[in-house]
Amino acid sequence: MNLRLLRDATAMPPSGWQLLPMRFHRFDSDSVLLTNLVGEHLFVPQDQFLAVIDGTCDDQELLARLRARHLIQRPGDRLPAELLAIKLRTRLRHLPDSTGLHIFVVTLRCEHTCRYCQVSRQSSARSEFDMSQETARRALALAFRSPSPHLKFEFQGGEPLLNFPLLRWIVREANRINQDHGKDLAFVIATNLALLDDEILRFCAEEDVHISTSLDGPADLHNHNRRRPGQDSWQKTVAGIRLVQGRLGPGRVSALMTTTEASLDRARDIIDTYAELGLRNVFLRPISPYGFALRPRGGAGYDVDRWLRFYEAGLDYIIDLNRGGLPMVESYAAIIARKMFSNQDPGYVDLTSPAGIGLGALVYNYDGDVYASDEGRMLAEMNDHTFRLGNVATSSYEDILLNEKLLQPLAESYTLSAPMCHSCAFEPYCGADPVFHHATAGDFVGHKATSAFCRRNMGIFKALLRRAREDKFTRELFWRWGQR
């Protein structure tokens, strides 16, 4: 009786609803994906889709679900607009708090010669490729101008441990400066771990410094990609990971992999390597189409379709491991899951709009040049200085953040105005990547119908939605990833 009353009270007559802003994608032969302004989504049968738009649908259960997802409303309703506004504001709340990530390239020197390295590999002996203390001091002053209450300092190279004295000075100086600012600071060293020693470990323990390393998979694959004298990169990296886990704790080291042609049939091997080392997060990353990676032996010789097959095989294996009780996470899927299944935007630099360049990250090169992103620095190594925003010796914070070289790509690539993006059902999950499109298409927007960025990300969005739709365990797993 109560249910009957409820159904009667909420039933909507034909044309008894208004459409709310929505976008659609014909997902498969049977269904259409609808997303609202903030990415909440619903699959609708193909034959009902037009009836919903035309106001002739009489499927009350479907109409109720459309209302619940803020895709339609009763005429005169006020609450859906207010709720959507709150959710939209929540998703965008990170914007006023730019810039959170500050990357210090403390040296270009490296003792590895990785196939896909995008920057110049300089001999370990050439100290002219080291950042000076004066450059670091000026870069720190710029970093602390950022309004963000959270500043993450990431040290990159080359191999940053080759300039460990400066790295140590920067961490201590940042902590000293922060006594006047009270920001939440975090420090990460992106290192191959080959040079890890007791002194560095003690320092990381004392200053709460995290380690991010590169691990491409099992020994043969890793050493094929990441070459160094002695062909023992994997052995050194694994030994370093175990050392950090033992001395600093299992959560203090994470790893990233890069997919080369040699990786494409090895998704399980790669994930097993991570699992055996107790690394619970695997970030299945395609190679970046910049710099030396584009050389014939750089490892970038595969297309989006091949990479998607690799990604989906890896994703399915990770889901299976979770089903068996091993809590592994695919990091890129977790970033997207946060956008799909929560009202938060993680602000991931490569998948946010406005683009993450400058607003999400700034890069201070060894010579003081400031770049809008790490990829912008890589392009500069190939003599393309499009994303060079200034130099710490001569540029003010305002010079850098208000530079037309930053504002123009941000404005042009904004997804709510870019062709095809603004009407794309996946826009709430996606982002603008003006650096990628500049490198591959010659402008900041690219052509979305032919963009590899668009094709790759749409492939991933569909892969995630399909799996979440078809399997309750996977849906709940993605939901948990989205709440992390």
Added chain:
Amino acid sequence: MPQDPEATEISFDGSTTELDALQRAVYAVADLMTVDIRASGTDYICALFPRRSGLDQDTLKHRIRAEVTDQSLRLRIARETEPIRNLIFALAFSETGLADSGKPDE
């Protein structure tokens, strides 16, 4: 008729198809074909040029027709929901201070 032997033509009724929808559809199918649009009376005549050989003409026609239908629908939804979309954005940004550029730093 276009000179390219693999090209073909299709027409759209200008009284039921907006040029905007047609142009959006042409953009969206650019991975498969490029398209010349010209007006002829009340119709739009579209010459379809395949990007690569082996794409048959019926496939190109089906693809552009389906895309024009979807783009027309998108325009219709966008028009119908524009007032409430503006309202939602106004509400979302009304309390952020982002629009208040004249306020001096404190």
